Amino acid sequence: MNESPIAQTVEGPVRGIRRSDDLAFLGIPYAAPPTGRRRFLPPQPVDPWTDPLDATAYGATPQRREEPNAIIPEPSVPGAATLNLNVFTPALEGALPVLVWIHGGGYSAGSAASPWYDGRTFSRDGVVTVSISYRLGFDGFGVIDGVPDNRGVRDWIAALEWVQRNVAAFGGDPGRVTIAGQSAGGGAVLTLFGMPSAQHLFHAGMSFSGALGDLPRDLVRRRSIGLAEMAGTEPTLDGFRAVKERELTRHQYKASLLGKTGLAATTATLVDGLPWGPVIDGELIAQPTPESLAAGVGADKPLLLGATDDEFTMAFDSAPRWLRWVPVRLALRVVEKAGSVRRAWHRANRGRRTGPALGRYVSDQVFRSLVLRVAEVRRDAGTWVYRFAWRSPVNGWAHHCLDVPFWFDCLDEPHVPKMAGDHPPLALADEMHTAAVAFVRDGAPGWPAWRTEPGITRVFGDQPALSRSAYDDALPLV
Incomplete structure (x- = not known):
C-alpha cells in the first residue's frame, strides 16, 4: 500500500509520491529541454524512456530567481529541463474531470512549483489537477527572425497535447479538460479560447483576473532589437543564442520600455501593454482575442x-x-x-x-x-x-x-x-x-x-x- 505509485505515460513510466489523500507526480517533462540548438525553437518532443522516471520533486522552472515583491510564493528551481508539469490525482483508475492550471506572473515570472497550486483539495473533490510551466519573458515571447513567435503559447499547447495523450493514465478524462489560470494565466486561458487551432485541446475555462497580452508584433520586434543592443549582440537567432539567459533576463524589462523614462515609463503598461506576452503574429494568434471571441471562436465552451x-x-x-x-x-x-x-x-x-x-x-x-x-x-x-x-x-x-x-x-x-x-x-x-x-x-x-x-x-x-x-x-x- 505504501509503494510509490507508477503511471505509464506514452513516453515512459513515471514514479510519483503516495500522499495521505492523493498521488502526486512532479516535474514530468512534456517537451525536451529548450537549451542548446533547441533554444528559441518551438517545444520539441522528449526522448522516450523505459525505466521509471523519478517524479517525486518539482522540476526546473523557467523562472530563474524569485521576484522580490511577489505576492504568491512561487519558488525557482534550477535546471535545464524547464518544460515540465505536475499531476495531482485521487487515483490512477477512473475517468475524472481534469483541471489544467497555468500560472501567472506577467508572462515574465511565476512558477508551477507554488504550494498554492498543489492540487490536493481538488483531488479530495474528485478532480485531477495538472499545473504546467512555460517559457517566460523574451525567451517565451520575444520576436526573432527565423524562428516562430509565441514560443510560450506553443508551450501551453504542447502541455495540453501531453494531457490529451496521457491524463487517462492518471485517472483523468481527456474529454473533460478545463483550463484555468490567474493574472497572466487567466490571460492565457482567454488567449487559448480565441485560438481556432487550440479548440480540440480543452472543453471549458476559468479566467481569474485575466491579463491579456495581444501585443502587436512590430512593437515586440522593436523591443527585441533593443534587447539585443543592450546585451551587445545581433538581433538574430545566433546572436541571441550567444548570450546567456540571465543576461537577457537582466535587460528585458528595460528593453520593453523603448527608452521611456519617468512618468512615461510608469504608465507604459497602460499605453503599450505588458512588457512581454502573447504576440498577434498573424499565424497562431491572428487577431486580438476579444475580436476572435466576438467572431464566435470558443463559443461552444463554458x-x-x-x-x-x-x-x-x-x-x-x-x-x-x-x-x-x-x-x-x-x-x-x-x-x-x-x-x-x-x-x-x-x-x-x-x-x-x-x-x-x-x-x-x-x-x-x-x-x-x-x-x-x-x-x-x-x-x-x-x-x-x-x-x-x-x-x-x-x-x-x-x-x-x-x-x-x-x-x-x-x-x-x-x-x-x-x-x-x-x-x-x-x-x-x-x-x-x-x-x-x-x-x-x-x-x-x-x-x-x-x-x-x-x-x-x-x-x-x-x-x-x-x-x-x-x-x-x-x-x-x-
Missing part, C-alpha cells in the same frame, strides 16, 4: 471569469503624500489622455480619494473592463461572471492574487497569513472552491449565466451575493 475589486489599488499606497491634495480629475490625466473617458469614469467612481482612484482606474483598465468586454462578446455563449470583494485585513484591499488561496481552498498554507491575515474566512474559501469544482465537473458554477440574465454576477465576500451592477463602475472603459 467560461467562468472575473476579477478582484482592487487588483492594483495597493500599488498607490506608497504614493507621495502630496498626491492626496491633487483632485482626482486632474490626477487621472496621468493614466488616461481621453477627456471624455476620464470624465465618464470619474462620474462612475465619485467619492474615491486620489491614490485609491488611480489604483482602481488601473485595475479597471487592465482587468475589470476586460471581464465586461469578454462577457458581452460571448453574450450568447455559456459565460459566468464573478467579482471578488473580500478585503484583506492586512492592507484593506481586495487586491491582486488575494483570491487564489480561496479558489484552491488552501488558507492553511503558511504563506497565506502574510497576505490575508491570521483568520481569513474559511466559509468563503469553501464557497469559491465549491463553485470551481462544480464548474470543472459540470460546466456551471451554480449561479445564472450572463446570457440568461445579462449583467448577473456572483459577488464573493460582499452582499448582495448576486448583483447586476457589480462592474458598473468599469463600464466607461469598455
Whole structure:
C-alpha cells in the first residue's frame, strides 16, 4: 500500500509520491529541454524512456530567481529541463474531470512549483489537477527572425497535447479538460479560447483576473532589437543564442520600455501593454482575442471569469503624500489622455480619494473592463461572471492574487497569513472552491449565466451575493 505509485505515460513510466489523500507526480517533462540548438525553437518532443522516471520533486522552472515583491510564493528551481508539469490525482483508475492550471506572473515570472497550486483539495473533490510551466519573458515571447513567435503559447499547447495523450493514465478524462489560470494565466486561458487551432485541446475555462497580452508584433520586434543592443549582440537567432539567459533576463524589462523614462515609463503598461506576452503574429494568434471571441471562436465552451475589486489599488499606497491634495480629475490625466473617458469614469467612481482612484482606474483598465468586454462578446455563449470583494485585513484591499488561496481552498498554507491575515474566512474559501469544482465537473458554477440574465454576477465576500451592477463602475472603459 505504501509503494510509490507508477503511471505509464506514452513516453515512459513515471514514479510519483503516495500522499495521505492523493498521488502526486512532479516535474514530468512534456517537451525536451529548450537549451542548446533547441533554444528559441518551438517545444520539441522528449526522448522516450523505459525505466521509471523519478517524479517525486518539482522540476526546473523557467523562472530563474524569485521576484522580490511577489505576492504568491512561487519558488525557482534550477535546471535545464524547464518544460515540465505536475499531476495531482485521487487515483490512477477512473475517468475524472481534469483541471489544467497555468500560472501567472506577467508572462515574465511565476512558477508551477507554488504550494498554492498543489492540487490536493481538488483531488479530495474528485478532480485531477495538472499545473504546467512555460517559457517566460523574451525567451517565451520575444520576436526573432527565423524562428516562430509565441514560443510560450506553443508551450501551453504542447502541455495540453501531453494531457490529451496521457491524463487517462492518471485517472483523468481527456474529454473533460478545463483550463484555468490567474493574472497572466487567466490571460492565457482567454488567449487559448480565441485560438481556432487550440479548440480540440480543452472543453471549458476559468479566467481569474485575466491579463491579456495581444501585443502587436512590430512593437515586440522593436523591443527585441533593443534587447539585443543592450546585451551587445545581433538581433538574430545566433546572436541571441550567444548570450546567456540571465543576461537577457537582466535587460528585458528595460528593453520593453523603448527608452521611456519617468512618468512615461510608469504608465507604459497602460499605453503599450505588458512588457512581454502573447504576440498577434498573424499565424497562431491572428487577431486580438476579444475580436476572435466576438467572431464566435470558443463559443461552444463554458467560461467562468472575473476579477478582484482592487487588483492594483495597493500599488498607490506608497504614493507621495502630496498626491492626496491633487483632485482626482486632474490626477487621472496621468493614466488616461481621453477627456471624455476620464470624465465618464470619474462620474462612475465619485467619492474615491486620489491614490485609491488611480489604483482602481488601473485595475479597471487592465482587468475589470476586460471581464465586461469578454462577457458581452460571448453574450450568447455559456459565460459566468464573478467579482471578488473580500478585503484583506492586512492592507484593506481586495487586491491582486488575494483570491487564489480561496479558489484552491488552501488558507492553511503558511504563506497565506502574510497576505490575508491570521483568520481569513474559511466559509468563503469553501464557497469559491465549491463553485470551481462544480464548474470543472459540470460546466456551471451554480449561479445564472450572463446570457440568461445579462449583467448577473456572483459577488464573493460582499452582499448582495448576486448583483447586476457589480462592474458598473468599469463600464466607461469598455
